[in-house]
Every structure is written in C-alpha cells, then in structure tokens.
Amino acid sequence: MFPLEIIPVAIFVVLLLLYITVSGNLRANGKTAERVERKLDLVIKHLGIEGPAAEGISPEALAEIDRCIWSDRRIEAIKLYREETGLGLLEAKEWVDRRAASY
DSSP states (O other), rough: OOOOOOOHHHHHHHHHHHHHHHHHHHHHHHHHHHHHHHHHHHHHHHHHHOOOOTTTTOOHHHHHHHHHHHTTOOOOHHHHHHHHOOOHHHHHHHHHHHHHHHO
C-alpha cells in the first residue's frame, strides 16, 4: 500500500490544478466577452444606431435597467429610471420605450 500521509498532499495538488484550470478559463472568457463587446460597439457606431442618452444614470443602474428591459420587466425599468433621474412617470416610460426600441 501507500502511506496515508500522501493523501492530503495529493488532494491539495488536485485542488490546486483544478483552481489553475478554472481561473484560466474564467480569464479567457472575460477577455472574449470584452472583445465581443468592442466589436459590437464598432458595429453599432458604424450603423449609426443610438439609444436615448443615459445622462445622470450610474453604469450599474443603467445595466440593471437594461436587464429589466431585456427580461420584459418594463415597469421595474421605469421605476429604476425614475429613482435615478427624478423624472416623472410619462418621461420615464417614454425613455424606457425608446431604449427598448433601440435594441
């Protein structure tokens, strides 16, 4: 047989190799997503597609509003937009509708 003291070392080595593999894959996926986003931005710019301006909205809030629009939760998107900008219901609805139409 083999000594029992080797088991913890073997487990550690296996876990270390697994960590290295997974972290490398995550980094590669992140880089791929960044390249795709840059290319998409160039295509959008080339086609002249513009959504409504998002001035005064934090990037995190804008990302959440976009997720709500993509998930067909427009009421929630309107609420988030109103909280960020302080605008009225009609202005917020029109902005969300324009943004949804620009996708």
